[in-house]
Amino acid sequence: MTADVQWWARLAREVRAAGRGELPVETPLRAVRDKLGFACVALVSGSKQRTATVNLGYPADMLGYLTTTYRWKCPIHRRAARLGLPLRFADIPEVHETRTYREGIQPYGFREGVTLPLAPGTGPERSFMALSSTHDRPLDDGSFLALTMLSHDLAALADPGAEPGDPAADAVLHVSPAKVDVRSAVVERLPLSEHELRLAARCAAAERTGFRHRDADGVWWQVRARARRPDGALLRLSRLPDPGPLTGRELDVVGLVARGWSNERISAALGIAVRTVRSHVESSLVKLDCPNRTALARHALEHDLDTLSALEAAHR
Numbered sequence: 001m002t003a004d005v006q007w008w009a010r011l012a013r014e015v016r017a018a019g020r021g022e023l024p025v026e027t028p029l030r031a032v033r034d035k036l037g038f039a040c041v042a043l044v045s046g047s048k049q050r051t052a053t054v055n056l057g058y059p060a061d062m063l064g065y066l067t068t069t070y071r072w073k074c075p076i077h078r079r080a081a082r083l084g085l086p087l088r089f090a091d092i093p094e095v096h097e098t099r100t101y102r103e104g105i106q107p108y109g110f111r112e113g114v115t116l117p118l119a120p121g122t123g124p125e126r127s128f129m130a131l132s133s134t135h136d137r138p139l140d141d142g143s144f145l146a147l148t149m150l151s152h153d154l155a156a157l158a159d160p161g162a163e164p165g166d167p168a169a170d171a172v173l174h175v176s177p178a179k180v181d182v183r184s185a186v187v188e189r190l191p192l193s194e195h196e197l198r199l200a201a202r203c204a205a206a207e208r209t210g211f212r213h214r215d216a217d218g219v220w221w222q223v224r225a226r227a228r229r230p231d232g233a234l235l236r237l238s239r240l241p242d243p244g245p246l247t248g249r250e251l252d253v254v255g256l257v258a259r260g261w262s263n264e265r266i267s268a269a270l271g272i273a274v275r276t277v278r279s280h281v282e283s284s285l286v287k288l289d290c291p292n293r294t295a296l297a298r299h300a301l302e303h304d305l306d307t308l309s310a311l312e313a314a315h316r
Contacts, residue, residue: 023183025043159184192223
């Protein structure tokens with residue numbers, strides 16, 4: 001199905017808004033799937049450890065195939081990724097004779113499709129979109145060209161709201177007073193409760209907020225919250241394989257030290273003895289190789305060494 005210029009202009013606006021975290025990533029991808037006549041679409045991020053950012057329609061085992069065998073071993077996809085150019089099945093005359101097609105695609109009833117590499121990245125590590133249809137009509141040349149021209153903007157959908165220096169997010173949420181909206185997620189369960197998410201969003205109202213959090217399973221997360229006027233904040237949640245040398249309580253204390261608080265004030269806020277606060281400060285100075293509290297505060301601000309407990313204490 002062809003689309004007119006106005007539809008493409010509207011799609012481009014939705015893609016850019018979703019890339020900034022202002023719309024769910026699914027919104028423009030669903031529009032592409034439905035308008036251009038595909039049965040399924042998936043967006044796969046550029047990491048071996050992460051699954052599809054979005055899956056609209058692919059069966060679970062087919063999705064698993066796309067994120068593993070197809071991505072890393074399929075000669076068709078590897079050719080597209082190496083060239084940085086999209087490919088339709090129709091562009092590859094031998095595609096129906098390949099083992100990839102016979103064993104991984106045809107059994108699901110798919111007869112045509114597009115693999116669309118997305119910048120940045122190189123080779124199989126590049127993010128990509130996979131689109132499949134149960135009919136054998138290739139995507140028309142005009143739509144194919146338009147998708148190609150949108151590939152740079154579509155790449156932002158793999159990690160919406162990212163800024164330079166941000167770790168890749170496992171979940172991106174928009175939190176407003178009325179609701180919590182998932183913009184993108186590759187995790188089944190969020191590490192923060194709705195109350196905790198709202199607390200982080202309120203703290204981000206005046207400034208960028210970053211902190212670390214250990215969930216109920218002992219997994220550490222980095223959370224960055226940025227105000228999104230007029231009614232909410234964008235939260236980016238990333239798993240931390242290396243949470244650093246500080247314990248959870250040391251992070252609480254360091255977060256308040258970074259706010260210029262005295263040991264006595266920290267003691268009262270956290271409900272621990274002053275001597276315990278002093279011990280945590282001294283331990284943190286040694287672990288982080290900081291000569292004094294001023295250097296410790298600067299290091300904390302630069303590396304998001306803060307916690308929900310410190311945020312809650314600071315905003316009571």
